[in-house]
Amino acid sequence: MPGNLGRFLRWDVVVTALLVVVFFGGLGADPNFGNADNLAFALGDLGEIALIALPMTLLVVCGQVDLSVASVLGLASALTGYLWDAGVPFETIIPLVLVVGVVCGLVNGLLVTRLGLPSLAVTIGTLTLYRGLAYVVLGTEAVSEFPPQYTALTGNVPGLPVPYQVALFAVLAVATALLLHATGFGRSLFAIGSSEDTAFFAGIGVKRIKLLLFTVSGLVAAFAGIVFTLRYGSARADNGAGLELTVIAAVLLGGVDFDGGKGTLGGVIAGVLLIGVLRNLLMLNDVTTEIQAIVTGLLLIISVLTPRLITLARRPPVERFLQ
């Protein structure tokens, strides 16, 4: 078994180290990077991705995946716009949209748990379905001009150079980390992700937990949809299109095993931040989008390749196999 060396070379630690290096390197190299405005913006810009990454981490640890999150976000955004345009007060819109998010999550969860379908297949289907519904709701229109007391919530916390959503994310991230790594519930998730049968035989409510996670994922995605809408002041059906791959990239970059059963939330947070900081730095230095995409892709590959190469170097490949 890998000894202490292996413990230190866990990928989530590497990502965190990489984040620190990139961050301080950025501070030194680029005068525009370090100022409070830019950092607040760079963080705020990650808002929805970071929020959605939390339940996504739990799902992936559990051996599942939810590709429909960005579409739920779009549907929530479209619905928010539609209702607001129809004169519904914002206080009513929020719970309504969140309920729709819960329903979307439930549909995913029920299809996965009741019918035993693979989540990848199910959520590819609902990805298309929910985005389509978003277009049905709002069509081509864009609704704007939301009430200022709500759009203000996308600004900074008074007196601090920290956007509200970043503060919220910090709180949620700590809670999720505790849930995943320190509670029995978290333990169950790892168990399900590693061996569903064993978890089931051990009396863990496998289906119930999966259903719950998909529901929470839908809820958070809908919430992120509201945040997105307010942040850009524009409700559209195509909001957040393609975001799901970024979220998953961040989760995987954070060292979570896509086959389930392995990963840390700290790694995911580092992964999200790394993507954000790197993107901001590259942009500030006029590195084109193409190159940014290439960098993201290479990072992803390296994130899975490095730990593997370390193990491979340590023992001959024939013996990578237990029992």
Add this chain to the structure above:
Amino acid sequence: MVATTSTAPTRPGGGRSLLDLVLRARELSILGALVVLVAATAIANPRFLSAQGIEDIFLNASILALLAIGQTLVVITRNIDLSVGSVVGLVAFVTGKYVSEAGHGLLAAVLLGLAIGAVCGLVNGLLVSLCGVPALVVTLGTLYVIQGLDHYLAHGQQINAADVPQPLLDLGSGNVLGVPYLPLIAVLVMLAVGYYLRSYPSGREFYAIGSNPEAARLAGVPIRRRVLTAYVMSGLLAGVAGVLWLARFGTVIADNAHGWELKVVSAVVVGGVAIVGGVGTVYGAALGALLLTTIGSVLVVLKVNAFWQDALIGFLLLLAISVDRLLAVRMTRALRRRNARHAW
């Protein structure tokens, strides 16, 4: 020790017809859905079944079907190739650029496209098989890299149909004996790959790997070589698809086939290929591609509001996998009941 006086407990034998039916049923049910869909649409709008209408559907489905065949090879081995869309984009653009600038002909274009596709597949395959890293992550990574490369090379340029040599364009719209080239190529590839997978020992090994990789290793199956082959094939077919894309559409920018990876995976899943590997055929996958394309065309022909199209396609996709699953569950139960009847 007890002497073996009694005969071994009788257990069901000869479940052939039933089992075979189930295995076929996956393809049959898609075919059934397809027939119903086409029939219903044809009743609503007879022009749908005009020669032009049918030709259009087959032309549209061909490229997706080719990609689905490649993807099936990969998915059967319990892997996935998300980079296919970006490979098609890259191949279409680079090949287009090459032939339009240097004025090369058909053969050069095809060879270049195949080469690019093979290299992309090789990179994916080497990363997955040799380094043993998770396929989803790797191919998501190469998706970004290849897309970035494509955009970098293209940078807002466009290849126009006028610049593409005529023989290449003819490949996209021409036909032999009334059968257009594109579906012809797709069907030939499908038959060849399908026959190989079913009837050759090395073909069966793809299924073995996806079904239980550890057992495959112990059985001496050359896992790396097969997985590598699957990826290279997927890359090659994406290369072919890229060239055909250029041939069919003529106009090419960097963004071609953007987001197609999910479309291809959808087709494969609808076609009854299990995303967890070990199960499925290329016939199913190709039919899945045809079904998805047909749904798209049908919705337009039936004048369904454009906004409803995505929602309906998503819904039908869910319906397809749910029905498939319910059939499988019912079948297992039937098998169990048969066991019971045999027992006493």
Add this chain to the structure above:
Amino acid sequence: MSEPAPVLALVEVSKTFGAVRALDGVSLELRAGEVHALAGENGAGKSTLVKTFAGVHRPDSGQILLNGRPVVFHGPADAQHAGIAVIYQEPTLFPDLSVAENIFMGRQPRAGLGRIDRKAMHARTAELFARLGVSLDPRRPARGLSIADQQVVEIAKAISRDAKVLIMDEPTAALTAQETARLFSVVRALREHGCALLFISHRLEEIFELCQTVTTLRDGRRVACEPVAGLTADDLVTRMVGRELDDLYPKQEVTPGEVVLKVSRLTREGAFTDISFEVRRGEIVALAGLVGAGRTEVARAIFGVDRPDAGTVEVSGRPLRPASPMAAMAAGLALVPEDRRQQGLIMEMSIERNLGLTRLRALRRGPFISRALERANAADWAVRFQLKYGRTGDPAGVLSGGNQQKVVLAKWLSTGPTVLIVDEPTRGIDVATKAEVHRLLSELAAQGLAVLMISSDLPEVLAMADRILVMHEGRLAAELPRSQAGEESVMSAATGQRKDTV
């Protein structure tokens, strides 16, 4: 008479996994026309030795000799080409492929142009099964086969290779007497044809029945290599364990208390019909039967893994909500499942976490899991079960098969159940541990635990059970109190030749 030259041999082979020395300078010679037994406790290194022969592991030092010449196996394929066939301890099948394809993967009979000749393949599979005396459909998928049937397929796979060397790692662990006897006759036939065989089993009587030579391993070292003739079981145990063994079946007499598990008319179509019985406090009730009789299915239905079509289960007088292991656990049931790899353990999770999985609630301090409690819990059970391990933080997957089984047992006993259902509790466990497990079960029963034991090991059933329920083709065929139970009576009920009123 001069001995024939060894076909396959290990010379001074060592193999370490991290801190564990699995093999330490072991030499072993397999000769044509001989069945060589390999004995040793759990974790002694038997499977490691097998995998070294099979090309799965490469030795750190030492050599493999094939017909006297050194060879290096780079992978299982190399070993197969050298004419070595292996039955691994754990079945390794392709669930989605047909049984026939499983057997012939990679060497299917060919028709023209290199195509697979399916007809020939199915015919040959049917032939193999006939030789082994089982009737499995060659075309059915391997998914859904019981562990025993899986083992049968594994055996068929190995003997179909017509190999020069056949290595069998606990092939009989899942088999009942009947199939074992069939296997032995096949093995003897192979031996007469000049095949060299290596046989591993924890059932010592099988070694005496089948083998000519026995090599004993202890802690990765060879302690003896001698002819079986003239050896006694006690000698062998002493070599394996390093000391004399106490009673293998230390059954305590108890007076059963009140009924705690009451199963009434339980039916699940296709698996079992109309099963009714009771288990009392302090009682050990065995559920016996041939492979595929439906015993595992009964246990699963009681524990709530499967939903029964009809019938009820009562625990301590209260009816149990069907199809919910959670409810079953809350009511005081525990099930040690048959398939430890799929259902009992999480291979990549640490030993301590595996042990904690059934009692996540009890290991809490406040809302959070206490690592200290978890570790203490693991250390405690490791000592009680004399677990052979590196650290409790190591993955369960690196334990030897027998030690894994101990972890599964501990995992369930630690929940403090009132009714314990054990499905093949001593499968793959060495004699010393087996005695340990028996002592433990008997002690717990004496303390008032009700035990329902499913076992294919007939001596175990006869020695440990207060009462024996015999199943035949999904129905209860007989109920035998301890006094009436004997090999004949159980077997005749199990084969359907005798029907007692229940």
Add this chain to the structure above:
Amino acid sequence: GTTKESVRTQAPAPAASGAASASANPDAPIKEGLKLAFLPKQINNPYETIVDEAGIEAAKEFKAEAKEVGPSDASASSQVSYINTLAQQGQDAILIAANDPNAVCGPLRQARSKGIKVVAYDSDTSKDCRDIFINQASSEDVGRSQVRLLSELIGGEGEIAILSATANATNQNTWIEFMQDELKKPEHAKMKLVKIAYGDDDDQKSFQQTQGLLQAYPNLKGIISPTTVGVSAAARYISGSKYKGKVTLTGLGTPNQMRKFVKDGTVSKFALWNPKDLGYLASYAAAALVSGQISGGEGEKFTAGKLGERTIGAGGEIILGPPFTFDKSNIDEYDF
């Protein structure tokens, strides 16, 4: 209150008060070394590339540094990140083709509060978050002239359809509303708009949509595709199908893309402005703004290099000119 995008809010409105109040000095010289940044809808859109490259070329004439940055997907949210970055970099002016008029507003306002001038081109933002908008042609002109062009080609009667870009594109929707208005006129009474399809500015999707349109509406006489991607895809489908010569296609396209189809007779006429002039004008307008020659108020004038003097119209709009119609006789004179 709420606003839905519609022609009504696009209709002439009072000049943005903030901009008008600043004083402009028409005689101020154009400063040297200005930093201009073009932020197109999407970086790989060939049309936008032509516009931006012409703008960057123009900037050299007045010794400014100009660059093009932007997202690879045509979404508002990705543009927002770029606006922030450009603001951090301290550009003098941001020239933007907005993917969403409102979503880009917040950050644009922030940028303006730092003294950065904002010029919208191609596709406008909300009026209060940019200084001026360079309109390639008045939306009304584009919309109405497209209908008139098609009417002339099909003899003023029959079923027609529109193949647009994405369902959200602001400029497309504005044009379409004007087209629908034009169709209400008595002289077009015999033309009937049966369908608006969306090809998402995706070549393949547009291609398939055309196919679908022709099957679904057997009596279709004409298609208007007011987007360069759409019109070339539609032309390609028609040229290779039996509908060639039976269905009339027109729209907005670039001569390079359409040349083949004009020559083979699939399309006889289509329109467009000169995208190079659009970039050129935007570049000069930005320089004039930063240098203080203009402030964005209605009626202010400046000289845009070779394009001569231009006047800011109502709502801070500068109109490039009427669309130009291409046909067989003139298409070879253009290369873009």
